[in-house]
Every structure is written in C-alpha cells, then in structure tokens.
Amino acid sequence: MEQANPLCPEGESKGGVLAHLERLETQVSRSRKQSEELQSAQAQEGALGTKIHKLRHLRDELRAAVWHRRGNVKACIANVEPNRTVEVNEQEALEEKLENVKAVLQAYHFTGLSGKLTSRGVCVCINTAFEGNLLDSYFVDLVIQKPLRIHHHSVPVFIPLEEIAAKYLQTNIQHFLFSLCEYLNAYSGRKYQADRLQSDFAALLTGPLQRNPLCNLLSFTYKLDPGGQSFPFCARLVYKDLTATLPTDVTVTCQGGEALSTSWEEQRASHETLFCTKPLHQVFASFARREKLMSLVS
Amino acid sequence: MDETVAEFIKRTILKIPMNELTTILKAWDFLSENQLQTVNFRQRKESVVQHLIRLCEEKRASLNDAALLDIIYTQFHQHQKVWDVFQMSKGPGEDVDLFDMKQFKNSFKKILQRALKNVTVSFRETEENAVWIRIAWGTQYTKPNQYKPTYVVYYSQTPYAFKSSSTLRRNTPLLGQALTIASKHHQIVKMDLRSRYLDSLKAIVFKQYNQTFETHNSTTPLQERSLGLDINMDSRIIHENIVEKERVQRITQETFGDYSQPQLEFAQYKLETKFKSDLNGSILAEREEPLRCLIKFSSPHLLEALKSLAPAGECRIQKPLCYSASYSQGTQDLSSC
16 A cells, blocks of 8 residues: 655655745745835835936026026116116006006996905905995805805895895896896985985974885875974885885875865875985975075065 | 882892993983982992882883883893794795884784783884894783793894793794784794804804905905914924915815804704724624714804814814805815824
C-alpha cells in the first residue's frame, strides 16, 4: 500500500514545490504591488513637484510685477510737480464723475421706479408721489431664481401684494411692478389727502375723521362756516377701486335730517360732485377760500 | 359707583407698579389733570389707591371705564400674557374690504351679546391701525368675571388677530365666529405660532422682520468687521482662518440678515426618521417603521441664539418654516463639517 508518506521525497518535493511556487507567487505579487505603489507615489511626487515649481514661478512673476509697479510709482513721484498736478486734476475729474453718477442715481427716484442689483437679484424701490409731492418709498427685494420670488419687502400688509404676485410675478414681471406701483401710488395719494384734511382743515371739521388703514373709507362731518349757524354736512367717501385716488361713491347728507331748503339741497348735491371729481384737500381748500371771500364781503 | 366696579378698579391700580402709575393714569384720561394733581404719589401705595378710588367715585366711573383701565394696564404689560395668532380668510372673489371701525365694533359686540347675555366687551384703538378688544365672560346665569378676561388685538384690513391664551377655552369658537363675521371674513384658523412678545409675532406674521434694503446710498462694510484672531499666528494660517470665518459670516448674514431677530422662545418640530447604524443588530436601526419624535428648541431668545451658533462652531439648521413661510430660503448649511 502506498501511503502518503510525508517524508517521501517525491511527496515532499511535490508538496514542497507547490508550496514553494505559491510562496514565490505571493512574493512576486507583493513586490509587484510594492513597486506599483512606489511608482504611483513617485508619480504623485513628481506632479506635486511640478505644481510647486509652477506656483513658485507664478509667485516670482507676480513679485516682479509688483516691484515694477512700485518702481513706476516711485518714478512718478520723483518727477514731482507736473505729474502731481496731473494726478490732482485726474482726482478732481473722477470726483466730479462720481458726484454726477450719484446725482443720476438719486434722480431715478423721481421716476417712481428704480432698482439696485443685489447679490441674489434686484432690490426694487417704488417711490410714490401725488400731485408732484414725493411721498413714501417702498422696497421689494426679488431673488432671481426659477421660480422668481420675493425675499422680503416693506409693502404694508393691507396692500394685496401676494395676489398681485400670484397673478403676474412669474409670467410678466413688468406688469407685476406696474400693478404694484399703481396700488402703492393710489394708497399714498389717498393717505396724503386724508392727512392733509386732518392737518390743514381741522377747523372746518366738526368731528374726528374716521378712516381705515387703506384709506378707502372716509367719513367726516364738516361745516362750511365754522362757528356759524349752518347745519353740518356728513360725508362718506368710498374708494372701491384701490388703484384710484378719487372715490367711487360719495354720499353727503345733512346732519339735521330735516327737509332741506332748495339752496341747501343744491349745495349738498354740488358737494357730492366735488368730492367725486377733485381730491379731498383741494375741495376743502376751495371751501376755505369761499369762506374767506364771504367773510370779507360781509 | 358700583361696589364691584370700585373693587375692580382698586385691584387693577394695585397691580400697577408705582413708577408707571402716573403714565398709565394719564393714558386712561379719565381723571382730570386737576384731580391727579391733588394726589400725593409719594405716600404708601394703599393711601394713593384709596385717594384715587375716591376720585373715581366722584367722577362716577362705570364698568366700561374700569375695563378701559384694564386694557391700558395689559397694553403696558403685554409680556405677561402668552399670545396666539389667528389667521382669517375670505372666500374667492370677495369685494374690496371697506373696513368701518364703528360697524366692526357694533357687529362684534352684538354677536357676543346675542349668544351670551352676560358679557362685557370693551375696545381701545391704537395708532398702528389695531384695535384692542377686552372680553369678560359670563354665562346665562352668572355675571361676567372681570378678573379673567380675554384680549384680542385685531389689525384691521389684515387677516390677522392675536388672542391672549386663557384657561376658559370653551368661548374660543364663539370669539372666532364673532371676529370673522364682524370683519367680513369666512374662516378663521389658529396658526402654529405663539409668543409673549406681540411685536415679534407681528414682525413674523406681517413679514416685517427685515426692513433693511440695499439702495445706492447704503454701503455694506462686511470686510471691516474684526474677526478677533491671534496676531501671533503664522500669517498663512490667519489667512486661511479669515477665509473660513468670512464664509461662515456671509452665510449667517444671508440666512438671518443684519436686523434684530423676532423674539421666539421655543420652536417645536415633528421628526420622522430612521436610524442608521454601523453596529449590526442595533435595536434602533432595524425597524420598518420610522421613529417619530417631537423636538423642542427653547431659549430666552431662540433666533439670536441660533444666529450665534454658526460663528461659534458647527451647526446645520433649517430655518423655522412658520417663520419664513413662503419667503423661506430653505435649508441653510451653516457648518463647515
């Protein structure tokens, strides 16, 4: 029986040879790996080395450029007077240009709609005005992305900004801005009229002016001749169109409620028409003028 | 003057700290200048209060006057109450809002008085187009309890109202109904927003928290901020640190802005998440269903605390959704790692 004798020379050499071959194989693969790693490390080293060289070269170039510039400046300063005046003139010219540009930018405020580019988009400034008086300014900060959105704004909460944005912001930004301008200008105009009435013509009012945030419902009582014997009138102005500065409905009644004489009735009707067609403070200005004339005459 | 009214005024005045007493009495405008001058405010408080009560009796103060004093006290001490925010909505295609304050007040009062016979409703208008409403609740058979009123601050021609939280919750639906109908809206919903600071709630809800805008006149000197670095370090390290710190500051500024943050005390999030774990067989990791948790951040001033986190270290945070609403910047990654 042939037993596998581990000490048999053939068996030993076979087991030994195979094992030996295996060992040799692993040795080779290990050394191959090592040499590969060494190669890649060397390649990286080489790449980094060239990069360092390039950066050093760049640094030297920049240094040289800086020295060169400094040298130029020194040379300029060395040629004292004529160059200095040239510089001063240049500086003055630049300052003048800067002032001009600033003035132009400020002048844009008078167009009612101006803007400034921001890092995210644009900050639009709406300057409202009424009858040539510059009133409040409102800002809308837009982020230029898809979809276009409003980052923050200073529009009062009762102006339907979200509605206008929902309708126009994504499709037609011009329309959005003009529509918003309309609402804001109209609101500013109504507010201006109400404020002027309260401040300038308090003498003609017999009670406080009732108003709401949008200034689209005003009611007040007034007398044409303060301190006189005439009946006070009650006026109620309704502005259903938020883009308008004149009321859509006006009701003027006489406080007494009794049957009015025809002259009072005519006055009442004419007042209603006046309030519908002219701005509030102008109507009262005409009342005040008339009153003055009457007092002069009588 | 009614016994109960006298008692009510007395207790209200006793609550007022001495240094605010003259200011509040002047705002009340019930006692005249002459009457107030006869009072010696340097006495002990009890004596001052007794003198004031006598003056109120002379002038025959009514329940309404007493309620007004209570409103003014609450206006001065807004922070003592916790305010909820309610949002109303109109139906589509509604007419333009022609808000009439008189009509609103009458309508509101009528609705409450029709539902509950015993209720005290008082109003005080303020300059920012807001009306403070005080409601003292009673039932069909009991008189209104003046010591547990509810306050509502309504900003006219806006959909928002702020209500002080109270323990008497059964009247909230009626209050909501009255407010909605009187202001000509259709629906009212309670928002997930609550705070002691009315101004902050206003800033959040009206989106007025950031009122700085870039114009051609403004300059943003971001680079001038000192970053407090150690000068003894290698200049190249300083440079790298500066770059990183500037980046963090820029992102913080873009997220939070330059303005002072509205004051929130807590923010609560519902979180549904699955756990990832490297250890095999971790109990938390191998679940089909996600874990549901409630996370609450609280701080005396939450947003300022979050704002200072990024420059101080690392954090990644999503700006609270109710705060940013439709104008959010989404998730902001404030961290460097």
